[in-house]
Amino acid sequence: MASLPGYDYEFMLVTDPRPGSAVAHVQINRPGKLNAFSRAVWLEFGSVFRRVSGDADVRAVVVSGVGERAFTAGLDVGEGFVVEGDGDAARRAKGLRGRIGEFQECVSEMERCEKPVICVLHAISLGLAIDIACCADIRLAAKDTRLAVKEVDIGLAADVGTLARLPKIVGSTSWVKDVCLSARDFSAQEALEVGFVSQVHDDKDKTVRAALDMAVRIAGKSPVAVQGTKELLNYGRDNSTAAALRYTSVWNSVALQAADVPAALASVFSPDRKPTFEKL
Amino acid sequence: MASLPGYDYEFMLVTDPRPGSAVAHVQINRPGKLNAFSRAVWLEFGSVFRRVSGDADVRAVVVSGVGERAFTAGLDVGEGFVVEGDGDAARRAKGLRGRIGEFQECVSEMERCEKPVICVLHAISLGLAIDIACCADIRLAAKDTRLAVKEVDIGLAADVGTLARLPKIVGSTSWVKDVCLSARDFSAQEALEVGFVSQVHDDKDKTVRAALDMAVRIAGKSPVAVQGTKELLNYGRDNSTAAALRYTSVWNSVALQAADVPAALASVFSPDRKPTFEKL
Amino acid sequence: MASLPGYDYEFMLVTDPRPGSAVAHVQINRPGKLNAFSRAVWLEFGSVFRRVSGDADVRAVVVSGVGERAFTAGLDVGEGFVVEGDGDAARRAKGLRGRIGEFQECVSEMERCEKPVICVLHAISLGLAIDIACCADIRLAAKDTRLAVKEVDIGLAADVGTLARLPKIVGSTSWVKDVCLSARDFSAQEALEVGFVSQVHDDKDKTVRAALDMAVRIAGKSPVAVQGTKELLNYGRDNSTAAALRYTSVWNSVALQAADVPAALASVFSPDRKPTFEKL
Amino acid sequence: MASLPGYDYEFMLVTDPRPGSAVAHVQINRPGKLNAFSRAVWLEFGSVFRRVSGDADVRAVVVSGVGERAFTAGLDVGEGFVVEGDGDAARRAKGLRGRIGEFQECVSEMERCEKPVICVLHAISLGLAIDIACCADIRLAAKDTRLAVKEVDIGLAADVGTLARLPKIVGSTSWVKDVCLSARDFSAQEALEVGFVSQVHDDKDKTVRAALDMAVRIAGKSPVAVQGTKELLNYGRDNSTAAALRYTSVWNSVALQAADVPAALASVFSPDRKPTFEKL
Amino acid sequence: MASLPGYDYEFMLVTDPRPGSAVAHVQINRPGKLNAFSRAVWLEFGSVFRRVSGDADVRAVVVSGVGERAFTAGLDVGEGFVVEGDGDAARRAKGLRGRIGEFQECVSEMERCEKPVICVLHAISLGLAIDIACCADIRLAAKDTRLAVKEVDIGLAADVGTLARLPKIVGSTSWVKDVCLSARDFSAQEALEVGFVSQVHDDKDKTVRAALDMAVRIAGKSPVAVQGTKELLNYGRDNSTAAALRYTSVWNSVALQAADVPAALASVFSPDRKPTFEKL
């Protein structure tokens, strides 16, 4: 399936699997390397989501990996992500800070993307796979997914977001610390039980289909409502209740002036009339 | 059953179902409209909880809806909650901010109420039902409850508290975003599994009874201990651990001077002697 | 089993149950009093964890209680933890603030300890047992454990950390408020279901063994990775995502300069070679 | 001068000294008691500012005291502001918390008032005078003003806002702590030098006139711009720069849709044409 | 004077006025329009500082405007900064949020720039001039500078940073609100007295010379020390003291491993030996 116009990348495949539904399917596309991330991959990853965020023709996004073997095996350690550099420890630290910061920025673009993102985890989903999944809004997994916060096993603390986000995403810190400190594998079923993913399906295909169905449903709703809901939930997670209520009232003071509320209300009372909502 | 003296409202029924136990039962009382909220309803709702909060004769509260059909169907959209107004977008925004703020304030009175509040969800519990339930301390549900964060379906992002509070109330953000973005129904059982409610009972009656039993138990304990526990848990939720520990030590530096500790200790060692605690 | 050299305490037993594995086993050692805490006990408790934190020979810690009857029954109320004092309410309050603060500090040493701490709950685990468990990184429980946030029953709001930490540790605030306001018992199984503990085993022995196995696994990994992971997860819990990402990049800018990454990578590609990591 | 219609109070005089300018002059009106505050006074004080905040006919406010002798001498200690009550220390504390909270709320209404407030300090301006002045946007003082954070001299820490706000209002914490800990008098000139006030005039009349002139100028500008500026400065004071920038962009995304920008721009290019702005 | 290699811009002139000193002079270069900012200008402005931040050959920066007439007259209102767009208010709001956010990002690049930035205010310095100056580390002004937070006069609240930053930059909020609400002009002398600028010189030339001298001095010091100091001061401004101390210890745990400390110490004891520091 050809890439959406304007989305030509080497390591990212962006398609329109349900034409007319305003859903984009973003796939990590380096199957020969188990979809591992070199620097080139993460720069493209950031670029895709920056673009999607501003593309009024896309209203919901599904993310998965190309192929049957992996969502992603994580960082491509063969590609020299470590800044060799010379100079003393402080000078090497500056280089590393810059490199980590750039990597974090690219992955965070998925969280900042103003459209809902549904992440499909499948097969090998290690290390960076979890960092990425933490930036999605909704996570689904195929039954056979092999998940792990693997970083401790290569001698480092995960630095692309898992440790910053996982404690806010899953309710049990005992479980969070168990998997982060031990680097042990956990199954899709375990991920479901602790709430890391919210659905498990039999295989990758079925999971992708479930994700696309969900994306289509969301994309059919008012984008003012959907994008506002995403923004306000993210704000609520990181701020006190009082601050979040105030922000909500400022945000909605203009959102409620959209044509979407009367359009949606009309369809509530005439359920056979599907509302249409202008692009946003 | 007659309203408690001093609690005369048009849309709120406040009774004393277990005389002598210091438990108030607050019921949304507009069954002909599925307990939907017009502005008059939410003003009364705020007023009830402001009063309960300062009423030393009430030590715990149960909230439910009158009738079998609904806890509440949400906002009464026929009652013009939208500020029509004229003027440009900024001037309409000011009106909307004021209206949303007033509504938030009224619902938040339940969270600010210094007495524990147990919310019984039953039958139709849509939209605003979730905003309200998020302000309760403990949530129970009847088996047949029909729950949904419905706002997206009427073209808006929920603005009376669900998006500010739900991410802090339930452990799985994947589930939170699923139900908030899709506006889909979820059952009492699903609510139990993700931890949104902590008990499910067979029908409304049994759930109300379980809630009243729980309220009676709590109301029988030291109000200094109970109200302090509520305050400190809310503080802990919205502040760093270090700040919460400090606040706790300041709070308890006077609470521990109450007569309640010796009274409670005495009964621990003589279990047949039920302690009595002064009003607070 | 003799105490580790340098760890001689009256109420704390610190042993090395798996020699060569860098795992310390800290046991509350006052079985005749159900491991209840007097002031002398909590001062020693703080002291142990301050020492462990800086001891490069210890890489992971397991905590439990001596004997079959209790992890701990909580505060030893017979030992006058209440500051009697004279003077007016404000002067007594200063004394109480100081005493609570000291107690909080001692218990918090376990949270601040830079090594992962695995807490084994068993038998009677009331009140303070929960405050302590909240400071651990990972919680396991024996099947027959009797758990309760008991403080309300002795007329006070828990002030040594449960109310500050539990809302951030367990995903369901409805459950948190239920157990904190009602002071009711809950079982190991219930604790598992809500995510307070992450494993339940048949009896105390099996649970301790599971905890030691877990500790040995963690202690065999890079201490730079493990201690950094603990630090960054704690930081992520108490700070916004943006702040946590920034802190992570600063932290890892030097951690990545350790010899541990190449050592760990080498072993990834030669799985039969177990990496060794220098002390930290 | 008669009170503005709708502003009938016993202890507050609200006039319209510059008809047609949309400026309200609020005066504390209890000169026989040096404008000291009993509970009745502070309840009215809160009520005035709540009303002004929502009154589209008022665009700027000047606050001063009636008479030559005092802005205010502070709390009317003869009026039993201390909650006598009986019960133990914890129960008296609850009463006091309620009373302090109510008092703080009333004074804070001036800060929350959406219109700019200019405070004229003159003659005796002790204790509560500073709490009140801290809630104003701009402070002017007459030359002979006698200022002091007097609370320490009556045995208490100021609790109506001075200690919460002064460190954020004046640049020198050394000076702030000096005047708060010593309760010493300071002059208008000293207040000017440290930046607590921004203008000093020869006497009360001249200061009031300067304040009214300033209020008239501000009231002539776009209320969308003026009220937004007040809101965003307050937000900037209490939040990180990143959060404040984000909030600003959301706020202005609707404010910029007002008719005020084109109206103001038109007058910039035709300076003889005074723009008029719709009420807000 | 020719632009530094690699710094070719249409509206920004970047020179090396003190060769060998590692000081860059960035000048806003649109004198025919009083250095007013169109979108093209602010995009270049952001680009310059992003580049400078990562350029190890630049250790300190001076910013001023080309020509004698203006630092900058602010936004070029003739260049359609308002997003006309169609659609309802919510859709126009999304466009405006995006535009404001982009503008804020570009100006904030100066604050984020890891090298110290000294801003020279001179002649017309209105509106955006203050937003920009607030992002500098140190502000100097020529005697004749005409300063104003002008936005209110064109019907809007300043949204590119002044309102978010000024309350944290200048000690007197009374003064801050005076100039922001009234949009009145203030002089270099007044700016000096309130601490907005820290030096005033006779004319633009002398001020630029003073700024360059200061930049040369700073650029001669250890860049590890200088850039760390900037980072930690910014962090200290936006965070609690406890958090800032912790961040400082993590930051310096690697910075102190630089060769700069011994190099600097050597020169302290042999004052005739000027230390040299490696690039950073």
Add this chain to the structure above:
Amino acid sequence: MASLPGYDYEFMLVTDPRPGSAVAHVQINRPGKLNAFSRAVWLEFGSVFRRVSGDADVRAVVVSGVGERAFTAGLDVGEGFVVEGDGDAARRAKGLRGRIGEFQECVSEMERCEKPVICVLHAISLGLAIDIACCADIRLAAKDTRLAVKEVDIGLAADVGTLARLPKIVGSTSWVKDVCLSARDFSAQEALEVGFVSQVHDDKDKTVRAALDMAVRIAGKSPVAVQGTKELLNYGRDNSTAAALRYTSVWNSVALQAADVPAALASVFSPDRKPTFEKL
């Protein structure tokens, strides 16, 4: 003058210069080394203030240096404050973090000390002198004091508190960054003008005398009021206004129950009767 009983230190001299006034004078006592700080000195420094904080016989503190030549010349760089250690950069970083943290803790004890601390700066007051002065409540300086944030000149960013606290202590960030980035000397007069100190006196003796007079005045007031004022001002500096108001009401709910308010009020109305206040 002999040390106060119980205050025997090698490098700290603690005296009682105004017997009966409850004022302690703490002097850094290593004049032969210009009062420079080795590790032994800072450990004692922390110990003194921890003790003073809990000593009910001390109600206010003055800090200065022994001798005419220096308050302190800063860190004793000859005493190996740098952790040499071996191991890789990450392991050295852990040692440095520990060392910096310990040093910060010791200096911060002065800020945490519950009694007001007045710092007298005189003669050489470099580097650490500013870190220490930032922890005092009130700062005075002798005319000839030579002040500088000197750390940049020895190749490091100040890490014992100056960068975390100075931006909150002085109103002009332009000045703060100037002195921190340039490491230049500034005079007592300049310190006065920017508000870093609040009084300048002719020489050390006169400054100490002024500080002692101020301390005696403060020590004569209600310690409940004075210590509460210090606590609440510190809280106000680091928290939002809303949080600070809430904390204030909880704090004062018990403080107002002290006997100090009636005692102080009695003396207000009978000015010849000096109130006495119980120890705290």
